[in-house]
Amino acid sequence: MKTLLAVALMTTAGQAWGAPVPGSLEVHWNAGAPDCAATPQSPLQVHAYEPQTLILRQSPCADFEANFVYLLIGSDRALLIDTGAVADPQRMPLAKTVLDLLPAKNGAKLPLLIVHTHGHADHRAGDAQFASLPSVRIAPTELPEARTFLGLDDWPNGVARIDLGGRSVEVVATPGHHPGHMSFYDGRTGLFFSGDFLLPGRLLIDDVDAYRDSAVRAAEFLKARPATHILGGHIELGLDGRAYPSGAQHHPRERPLQLSRHDLLALPAALDGFNGFYARHPTFILSNPIHNLLAIAVAVLALLALSIYAGRRALRRRRKQAQATTR
Ligand SMILES: [Zn+2]
Numbered sequence: 001m002k003t004l005l006a007v008a009l010m011t012t013a014g015q016a017w018g019a020p021v022p023g024s025l026e027v028h029w030n031a032g033a034p035d036c037a038a039t040p041q042s043p044l045q046v047h048a049y050e051p052q053t054l055i056l057r058q059s060p061c062a063d064f065e066a067n068f069v070y071l072l073i074g075s076d077r078a079l080l081i082d083t084g085a086v087a088d089p090q091r092m093p094l095a096k097t098v099l100d101l102l103p104a105k106n107g108a109k110l111p112l113l114i115v116h117t118h119g120h121a122d123h124r125a126g127d128a129q130f131a132s133l134p135s136v137r138i139a140p141t142e143l144p145e146a147r148t149f150l151g152l153d154d155w156p157n158g159v160a161r162i163d164l165g166g167r168s169v170e171v172v173a174t175p176g177h178h179p180g181h182m183s184f185y186d187g188r189t190g191l192f193f194s195g196d197f198l199l200p201g202r203l204l205i206d207d208v209d210a211y212r213d214s215a216v217r218a219a220e221f222l223k224a225r226p227a228t229h230i231l232g233g234h235i236e237l238g239l240d241g242r243a244y245p246s247g248a249q250h251h252p253r254e255r256p257l258q259l260s261r262h263d264l265l266a267l268p269a270a271l272d273g274f275n276g277f278y279a280r281h282p283t284f285i286l287s288n289p290i291h292n293l294l295a296i297a298v299a300v301l302a303l304l305a306l307s308i309y310a311g312r313r314a315l316r317r318r319r320k321q322a323q324a325t326t327r
């Protein structure tokens with residue numbers, strides 16, 4: 001395992017980074033539809049950021065999560081970051097599409113390593129499609145197996161490195177949305193793949209302290225490196241900055257996928273000032289789903305208690321009136 005993944009022990013400080021290979025994000029992502037059944041569309045969209053960096057987007061009609069999946073191609077092997085929300089290859093031909101995109105070397109397709117930003121089902125449901133394929137290795141999704149596999153022995157500190165042959169991808173722990181969340185930095189393009197840790201949409205907070213520490217850690221990590229764009233796992237905001245309703249399969253006028261170092265630097269202060277429930281920022285929304293559910297449950301219980309109280313009072317008043325008229 002360690003022959004595949006060499007641990008980089010924060011030795012990159014002071015390292016000179018070459019200019020990132022430029023790429024394009026000039027793309028209109030499939031917006032889904034108000035009525036998906038009446039609007040047949042391709043389940044998977046492929047965009048070449050540059051020839052060796054492919055961005056795959058699952059249609060909102062195939063699954064409302066509309067995940068982004070990233071394929072990075074090196075000279076010895078390729079890396080797939082996440083496998084999206086759909087297991088069924090008939091509905092989502094992810095494995096076939098990825099294999100078709102892999103170049104050949106010595107008469108065979110390049111070996112593929114699959115890693116995950118975290119273990120939520122919408123980031124790993126497609127694993128099943130790759131399970132029986134030769135030359136494909138799938139990293140575990142949950143701690144502690146995932147961190148052992150990647151060599152992040154001092155979790156959540158330290159940086160692991162995945163060597164793809166002429167292309168190196170670094171791994172940083174970014175828990176807070178999920179205890180095992182990781183982000184990936186590609187030295188070739190300067191892209192930072194942030195999963196659900198940072199995306200233009202709802203940042204669902206499981207552990208606010210871990211989240212803040214991750215934001216500081218990621219900002220510190222990127223300080224020494226060129227960061228061209230931060231690419232997350234979903235787009236949930238329109239150009240007007242408003243979130244699509246949860247479960248929406250239509251994303252009209254989506255804002256761009258990419259965030260910047262500036263957005264990451266805004267995250268620690270945003271988390272420090274978080275009210276624990278919901279807060280809108282220009283490029284993301286902080287939300288604690290558990291707290292919000294509890295608040296809704298408390299509000300529903302309070303309403304219920306109030307209506308029972310009001311009902312009893314009305315009943316008592318009616319009884320008194322009835323007694324007065326019979327007297
Ligand atoms: Zn998630």
Ligand SMILES: [Zn+2]
Pocket residue numbers: 065120122123196233234
């Ligand atoms: Zn997700």
